[in-house]
Amino acid sequence: DADVTQTPRNRITKTGKRIMLECSQTKGHDRMYWYRQDPGLGLRLIYYSFDVKDINKGEISDGYSVSRQAQAKFSLSLESAIPNQTALYFCATSDPGQGAYNEQFFGPGTRLTVL
Amino acid sequence: QKEVEQNSGPLSVPEGAIASLNCTYSDRVSQSFFWYRQYSGKSPELIMSIYSNGDKEDGRFTAQLNKASQYVSLLIRDSQPSDSATYLCAVNEGGSGNTGKLIFGQGTTLQVKP
Numbered sequence: 435d436a437d438v439t440q441t442p443r444n445r446i447t448k449t450g451k452r453i454m455l456e457c458s459q460t461k462g463h464d465r466m467y468w469y470r471q472d473p474g475l476g477l478r479l480i481y482y483s484f485d486v487k488d489i490n491k492g493e494i495s496d497g498y499s500v501s502r503q504a505q506a507k508f509s510l511s512l513e514s515a516i517p518n519q520t521a522l523y524f525c526a527t528s529d530p531g532q533g534a535y536n537e538q539f540f541g542p543g544t545r546l547t548v549l
Numbered sequence: 550q551k552e553v554e555q556n557s558g559p560l561s562v563p564e565g566a567i568a569s570l571n572c573t574y575s576d577r578v579s580q581s582f583f584w585y586r587q588y589s590g591k592s593p594e595l596i597m598s599i600y601s602n603g604d605k606e607d608g609r610f611t612a613q614l615n616k617a618s619q620y621v622s623l624l625i626r627d628s629q630p631s632d633s634a635t636y637l638c639a640v641n642e643g644g645s646g647n648t649g650k651l652i653f654g655q656g657t658t659l660q661v662k663p
Contacts, residue, residue, distance in 0.1 A: 465649055476655040477593070477637070484649060492650075524592055530649070535581050535600065536641045538651055540592040 437461045438541035440525050446547045453512040455544050457525030466508040467526040467538065468492075468500060470519075477524070483508055484530065515548040522546075551576040553640050555654035563662055568625040570657050572638030575619065581641040582614055582621045587656065588634045597623060628661045635659070 438459045447453055457466065468480040469492075479492030481500040489500060497519060501509045512519055525541040552575045562568045570584075581600050585593035599605045599612040599621065611624040621640075625632055635656040642648045 467650075474655070477653040479650060482650065522590075528649070535598065536649060536651060537581075537583065537595055537598055538639075539595065540585075543592045545590075 438525060438527055438539060440523075440541040440544050442544060443542065444545045446549065447515055448549050449516055451515050451548075453515050453546065455510045455523055455525075455546070457508045457510070457541055459506050459525075459527045459541075461527050461529070461539065462505075463527035463529045463539075464505060465528040465530055466502070467528075468498075468508070468510045469524045469526065470494065470521040471524065471543075472521050480510065480523075512546075512548075515546075517548045520546060520548045551642060551652050553638055553652050553654035555636075555638050555657045557655060558658040559660050560657055561660045561662060562628050564628060564630060566628050566661075568628045568632065568659055568661070570623040570625075570636050570638075570659065572621045572623075572654055573619055574621070574638075574640045574652070576640060576642060576652070577619065578643060579640045582612070583639040583651070584610075584612060584621075584623045585637040585639060586634045587637060593637055625659075628659075630661050630663050633659055633661045 441456045467482040469477045483502045499511045523544045526538040528538045554573045584597040587593045597612040599614045605612045609626045613622045637656045638654040639651040642650045
């Protein structure tokens with residue numbers, strides 16, 4: 435089984451709909467991250483969490499919210515989806531025991547299309 | 550703003566050649582450097598980590614780090630068509646007091662031609 439899983443893998447929705455993307459991990463890592471990737475813009479950090487009670491905004495958090503339900507689960511919500519949120523979304527994890535090393539491991543991604 | 554710069558390419562090399570991918574970064578206190586490989590439509594896969602100046606080899610891959618020049622590179626020896634992908638350079642933010650975040654470059658597309 436994959437260490438980091440994301441559901442759904444593909445989603446097509448309409449403008450104004452509420453969408454939740456889910457991420458689960460079995461790596462036992464405390465740190466979890468949500469990124470979006472757009473052609474030509476690289477990976478951009480949306481939100482990150484260092485433990486269940488620690489949530490931080492990344493560089494592009496507007497229009498998104500997150501929930502850290504447990505050490506292993508980190509969900510990303512789009513409260514009212516808009517077309518420019520069409521992108522590839524990745525969840526990632528890392529282990530703070532690595533200190534400054536901060537290797538991050540990515541889930542398979544969710545391709546979201548907002549019509 | 551802290552940045553990681555990569556040439557977007559595409560970098561085209563013949564099968565069996567050495568591919569050289571380069572990356573520069575602006576955060577002088579960064580201590581950890583990573584190379585990820587990403588196939589089209591797939592997720593980034595960590596292939597190399599390097600933390601000290603010099604070279605680190607793993608199979609056909611060699612990562613090179615020069616902190617004084619703020620430069621990190623990835624060499625792929627005996628390139629194969631299966632190496633054709635986008636290679637992302639990533640740098641940890643903040644050095645020893647690191648923020649727990651990585652700064653990613655936009656990636657270099659490598660094409661290995663049979």
